[in-house]
Amino acid sequence: MDSYEQGRGRLLTSARPLPDFEVVGSQGPWLHCAGDTWIFDGSSGLLCANVGQSSRKVRARVEQQFFQYSFGGAAVVRPHVQMELVNRLCHVVGRPDDSVALTTCGTLGVEVAVGLARNITRVRNGKQRGDILTSTLSYHGNSALTLALAGNHARRPRPEDAFGLGPAFPAPYPPTHAHETRDCDASCADEIATAIDNRGAENVAAVLIEPVNGSTGGAFVPPDGYLQRVSEICRQRDVLVLHDEVLTGMYRTGTPLASQHWEGCEPDMVILSKGLGAGYTSVGAVLVSPRIAPWLRHEDADPLPAMGTIATHPLMAAACLGVLDELETIHVTTFTARGERLGAALKDLRGVGPVTDVRGLGFLYGVEVAPGQLWPVMKAAEERGVLFYPFTGAGEPRSEGLVVAPPLISTDDDIGFLIAAVSDALASAG
Ligand SMILES: Cc1ncc(COP(=O)(O)O)c(C=O)c1O
Numbered sequence: 502m503d504s505y506e507q508g509r510g511r512l513l514t515s516a517r518p519l520p521d522f523e524v525v526g527s528q529g530p531w532l533h534c535a536g537d538t539w540i541f542d543g544s545s546g547l548l549c550a551n552v553g554q555s556s557r558k559v560r561a562r563v564e565q566q567f568f569q570y571s572f573g574g575a576a577v578v579r580p581h582v583q584m585e586l587v588n589r590l591c592h593v594v595g596r597p598d599d600s601v602a603l604t605t606c607g608t609l610g611v612e613v614a615v616g617l618a619r620n621i622t623r624v625r626n627g628k629q630r631g632d633i634l635t636s637t638l639s640y641h642g643n644s645a646l647t648l649a650l651a652g653n654h655a656r657r658p659r660p661e662d663a664f665g666l667g668p669a670f671p672a673p674y675p676p677t678h679a680h681e682t683r684d685c686d687a688s689c690a691d692e693i694a695t696a697i698d699n700r701g702a703e704n705v706a707a708v709l710i711e712p713v714n715g716s717t718g719g720a721f722v723p724p725d726g727y728l729q730r731v732s733e734i735c736r737q738r739d740v741l742v743l744h745d746e747v748l749t750g751m752y753r754t755g756t757p758l759a760s761q762h763w764e765g766c767e768p769d770m771v772i773l774s775k776g777l778g779a780g781y782t783s784v785g786a787v788l789v790s791p792r793i794a795p796w797l798r799h800e801d802a803d804p805l806p807a808m809g810t811i812a813t814h815p816l817m818a819a820a821c822l823g824v825l826d827e828l829e830t831i832h833v834t835t836f837t838a839r840g841e842r843l844g845a846a847l848k849d850l851r852g853v854g855p856v857t858d859v860r861g862l863g864f865l866y867g868v869e870v871a872p873g874q875l876w877p878v879m880k881a882a883e884e885r886g887v888l889f890y891p892f893t894g895a896g897e898p899r900s901e902g903l904v905v906a907p908p909l910i911s912t913d914d915d916i917g918f919l920i921a922a923v924s925d926a927l928a929s930a931g
Contacts, residue, residue, distance in 0.1 A: 520888075529908065529910055529915075530553045530910065531553075541886055543888055543903075544906045545906050545908045548906050551909045556827055566818075567816060571815065573815050583815070586825075596790070599791065599794070602808075603784070603786055606783045607775060609812075610747065612647065612806075614772050615650075617787060617807070618770065621797060625799075631704075633650055633707050634709070635650045635652060635670075636710055638718045638721070639652045646666075650709065651667060653717045670696040676894075693708060693734050694734045705740050708731060713749045713861075713865070714867075716748065719867025722861065722862055725763065741770065741793065747774040751777055751828065753909070754861075754862040755864065770787055779824040782816070784817050843905070846924070850927055853928055855870040855871040855874035856927055864911075865906045870927075878927060878930045881930050886918070886922055887926070890903075
C-alpha cells in the first residue's frame, strides 16, 4: 500500500469522499491534472483561493521574508511585516482608523472577536454575561464555541452541543423564515430586538452575523435595509455588531466588504480570513472600529484575548501582503462587469433542468438544485472541466446546490468558459 492509501484511512476530515484529482500543476484559476487535463476552479478551492494559485507576487513576498527571518512573533522582534500588513489591510477595506488583532484562521478570528466584544461591553457598559446572538442560518467556524453559537445544523446536529448559546434569531431568508403573505424584508430585523430584550440587553455583548450568507444556505443576500436596521437596534441597546466576513470579505461579493453594498450598516468589528490569506496561508484578522477600540486599553479592561504563538507569524503576514499586491492589480470596473455578467448568466438558469433558485452578488452565487440532484450536477460539471464546492444547508428537506465563486483574477475568457460549462452541466442533468 503506498503512503497515500495508508493516509486515506488515517486522515480525519469531512464525511464526504475524498476528491480524485491528481493535480500536477496550477496556473491562476486553473488546475493541471495528471493525464494532461485542466480543470477550472469554480469555487476558489474552499472559497478562499481568490487570487488563483502559484502567484509569483506571493512567492516573492514570502521568499524575501523567509531569508530575512522566518519566525518572530510580536512579542519577540519588532513586527515590521505585521505592521505593514495591518496598515495596508485597513486602507484596502476602507476602515483606515481601525485597530486589528491577527489570528491563525477564521474560527479563531470569531473567537477573538467574541472575547474583544465581551471586554469592551464589560468595561464600557458594565455588562456581565456577554452573550453573543447569532442567526439560525449561519456558520462561524468549527471550534466548540463557534459551533455552539451558530445555526448550522448540518455541522452541529445535536441541540445540546449548543450549550444553550445559539442560535438566537431567524435569518431573513425564505427557508428559515417563511411568511404567509410577504417576502422577508428589513422588518425581519425586529426579531433581533426581541431576542436581545428577552435576554436583557445587559446580558448581551454582541450580535454576530454574516452580512451576506456564505456556504451554509448558499449565498443568500439580505433584504435591503435589513443590516441597517440590525445596526440601529443594536446601537439603541449598547450591543455591538460583529460582521463575520471570513468568506465574503476582500472583494468576494464585488466590494471590499460585503456590508458596503448598503448604507448605514458599518459594523463595530469585522472578521476577515479566507480572502486575506487567499489559500496561501492560514490567517484571520479582527478589525475593530475606532469608536470602541480605546476601551480595550482602558485601565479597568480585562487582558486582551489576542495573540498566540503563530498569530502574528511573519511568513503569514508576508503571504497576505503578496495577496494584497495581487488584489491591487485588479481593475475594478472590469472586475465589477465580470461579476455582473456571471450573475446575470446564472440567474438566467433559474428553472433550467434541476435549478430551483439562484442568488448572490459579485463573485459569489448559490445555484440551488432540486433535492437529490446535487451530486449528478457536480459530476456533470467536472466532466465539462469545472470543479465546484457544494452547499447543503437550510430548510426541510435541506436545500442544496453549487457555490459558484471563481477566483477574482478570472479573465473574461475564464468567466465565459465557466458560464458555458455550468449551463451545459445543468441542462444535461435536467
Ligand atoms: C462565515 C465563516 N465564518 C467562519 C469560518 C471559519 O473559518 P476557518 O475555516 O478558517 O476556521 C468560515 C469557514 O468556512 C466561514 O465561512
